[in-house]
Amino acid sequence: MTQKVIVGSEEWCSFPDLKIPAIKVRVDSGAKTSALHAEQITPFEKEGEKWVRFIVNPIQNNQKSVIKCEAKIIDRRVVKSSSGYRESRFVIKTNISLGSFDWEIEVTLTNRDSMGFRMLLGREAMSGKIIVDPEERYKLGEVSNEMIKEYYQLTNHGKQGLRIGLLASNPELYSNKRILEAGELRGHEMHFLNIKHCYMKLDATQPEIHYRGGRVLNDFDAVIPRIRPSMTYYGCALTRHFESLKIFSLNNSAAITQSRDKLFSLQLLLNNGVEIPTTGFANSPLDTNDLINMVGGSPLIIKLLEGTQGKGVVLAETKKAAESVINAFKSLNANILVQEFIKEANGKDLRLFVVDGKVVAAMQREALPGEFRANIHLGGTASVVKVTAEEKRIAIRAAKAMNLKVAGVDIIRSVKGPLLLEVNSSPGLEGIEGATGKDIAGEMIKAIEKNFKYKMD
Structure with a gap:
């Protein structure tokens, strides 16, 4: 560009x-940096360099038009929004075209759903190139609805996939x-929905979920x-509201809720003929000796009901x-679950992955030396294992008892x-x-397709 161009406060680019x-x-000359609306922002390496993959819904309030983008990362910066909120963002360089003018700018990637525009052009990108007339709009020309349809028809051609939301906390x-990648590969429109960004409208005639x-x-x-334990209550409430809107949930809210209650889930499993290690349960017991003896004495496992991923689990x-640990838990006024220790397992257990009533994969997990519990999150190792017909039967029965279409079933030999x-x-x-x-x-995506009798071309 050799001369400055006069633009309005709103333009098409x-x-x-x-x-x-x-x-x-x-x-907006009041903003320093430029920002582009982006979702499913995922960094990756390409030929030894840092790149980022993301999707853009370029038209406000239109989730059907989706552009998949990739760009080299040039920086990661903390940007302060007009509302004072600080956010760490990836920064990319790319060419922008305004009318007949074209130049390279730096752009930060962020979710702009709450803003009126998918793109914000800041003064760093304007310097030496643009003069803004705030009273004007679309001085460089407008884009008609017909043109928009023509531009974006390629993103909606052919057979339409399903619209699937992944309800979770960390993209x-x-x-x-x-999961997002697998759904997209099978032709579906995938969206990451942060549980904390969802809120509900409860109404007899028009219930809604807003983002x-x-x-x-x-x-x-x-x-x-995919609800993390700390978000179980709110996450299940959201899932229940989706279900009330007749939106299919791969694992329903009731099944998730009962699976998070360790005692209730064990009782359900026993009632469905699934064998478990001998287990005792008490609330700060006075008869500590009897509680220990009922599971066969020491050594034994002591668990807090609220523990997850190996936390709150102790080998006595x-x-x-055992008495010392139980007495310590007493002071917390905690519900205590004790379980027989299976010494012959030698720190190994099995994880069988059940999807829609079938075991689709299995692995053996082995604890680190000196650890008693096999847990990948705590540094354990995973390897392929051949499971028996009986172990498959237990896993399938357990998932069915819990009414889970997707379940990770842990079994010990x-x-x-x-x-x-x-x-x-x-x-x-x-793992x-x-x-x-x-x-x-x-x-998992195929299980959803089966529910809708959906078949790929």
Whole structure:
């Protein structure tokens, strides 16, 4: 550019390198940095350099038009918004076109659902190139609805996939990224829905779920809840509201709720004929000795009902140690679960992944030396294992008893035969996909397709 161009406070622009043919931009000299609306922002490496993958919905309040983008990362900065909120954002460089003018700018990536424009052009990108006439709009020309339809028809051609929301907390988790990727590969419209950004409208005639910025989420075909333990209550309430709107949930709210209650889930499993290690339960017991003896004495496992991923689980190797731990838990006024210790397992257990009534993968987990519990989160190792027909039968029966379409079923091998330890309603994919090479995320998407009798072309 050799001369400055006069633009209005609102214009249409395009990003040729990102293959975005038209997007409305707010030209704001009061803002320092430029920002582009982006979702499912995922960093990755490409030829030894840091890149970022993301999707753009270029048209406000239109989730059907989706552009998949990739760009090299040039920086990561903390940006302060007009409301005072500080956010760490990836920064990319890309060419912007305004009318017949084209130049390279730096752009930060962020979710702009709550803003009126998908793109904000800040003064750093304008310097030496633009003069803003705040009373004017679209001085460089408007883009008609017909042109928008023409530009974006390629994103909606052919058979329409399902609209699926992944209800979770962290888009950077391997499991969440894999599920989004698997759905997109099978032709579906995938959206990451942060549980904390969702809120509900309870109304007899028009119930709704809203997302940050006021976007209504009632038009999803299905949701995949992956609720972290600390968000169980609110996450299940959201899932229940989706279900009330006749939106299919891969694991329903009632099943997730009962799976998070360790005692209730064990009682359900026993009532359905699933063998578990001998277990005792008490609330700060006075008869500590009897509680210890009822599970066969020491060594034994002591658990807090609220513990997850190996936290709140203690191995008491002697009776004295067990008494000390139980007495310590008494002071917390905590519900205590004690369980027989299966010594012959030698720090190993099995994780069987059940999807829609079938075991789709299995691995053996082994604890680190000196640890008694096999847990990938605590540094344990995973390997492929051949499971028996009986172990498969237990896993399938356990998932059915808990009414879970997707379940991670933990089994331990003992001299009495396979015993069930736990059923997880939001099992991680990284360890088991890495160990087995199976596309478990794809199996989860297929389970949703089966519910809708959906067939790929």
